[in-house]
Amino acid sequence: MRIAVISDIHGNLNALRRVLDDIESQRAEDIVCLGDTVGYGPEPEECLSLVRERGISMVMGNHEQALADPAFLDGFNPHAREALxxxxxxxxxxxxxYIRQLPRFIVRHGARFVHGLPPESVGIYLFQADTRKLRGIFEAARERICFVGHTHELLLVWYDGERATKDELRPGLNPVVPSYRYIVNVGSVGQPRDGDNRAKYVIWNRKAHTVELRRVEYDYKDTAAKIIARGFDKRYAERLY
Structure with a gap:
């Protein structure tokens, strides 16, 4: 079974549409969204509507959490707070x-899906967990693989029963050893921060034991223009270049 995992769309409808087209071309059988469909970008309502229209299951991101409960706005820097x-x-x-009803995590296909850090953190970043913390997470996990977003970065963390190792999530196919445990940081659809402005997402092939990183081109200049036109801080447009 092929499962597409998308995250951190951030109101970027151009990127989302292109990614969904690519997912369709790859014949993925399910799609899970790891949250932060809104925030920073110019078309949050349109992105949420498209995710819901396609029947895509979604967990709560920290941006959704802050919109659902303004008390969480204090955890954002002033620029991000104003953008929200x-x-x-x-x-x-x-x-x-809809945002208020989002779950903190989803367990499906024998995997866990969460925005921040397993088992169910919305706001903790993967890079905040040292190897000792990661080992504890892996040993407590019921699922052998967990997909996370939040950082907008690409990372593959694996545990062989002794050591937790952080590795690069490389373009194309990344093998997944069935006896190991993994956390996959899937990158961002709408606001990549890895030096490559293409939209990123992954396809997990359960049968072949691989995670494929896919990179999709879209009209980022049009999205940047919409960010400015809709009154968002221009820094969020500049990040797309």
């Missing part, structure tokens, strides 16, 4: 209700 307040003005009451 601005994002809220573009969201319908129905979308806000």
């Amino acid at each position: 307040r601005h994002t809220a003005t573009f969201l319908s009451a129905d979308s806000l209700d």
Whole structure:
């Protein structure tokens, strides 16, 4: 079975549409979204509507969490806080209700899906966990593989029963040893921060024991122009270049 995992769309409808087209061409049988579909980008309502229209299961990201409960806004820097307040003005009451109902994690296909850090953290970054912390997470995990977002970076962390090792998630196929445990940091659809402005997502092939990193081109210049036109800080447009 081939499962597509997407994350951190951040209101970038151009990137989301192209990624969904690519997923369709790859004949993935399921799609899971790891949250942060909103925030920073110019079309949060449209992105949420498309995710829901396609029947894509989604967990809560830290941006959704802050929109659902403004008390969490204090955890953001001033620029991100203002971007979230601005994002809220573009969201319908129905979308806000949907956001409030999002789960903190999903377990499906024998895997765990969470925005931040397993087992169910919305806000902790993977890079905040040292090897000792990671070992404890792996030993407590019921699932052999977990997919996370939040950092906008690409990383493969594996545990062989003795050591937790951080490795690069490389373009193309990355083998997954069935007897090991893994955390896969899948990168960002809408705001990559790995020096490559293409949208990123992964396809997990359960049968072949691989995680494939796919990179998709989209019209990032159009998204950048929309960010500025809709009154967001230009820094979020500049990050797309």
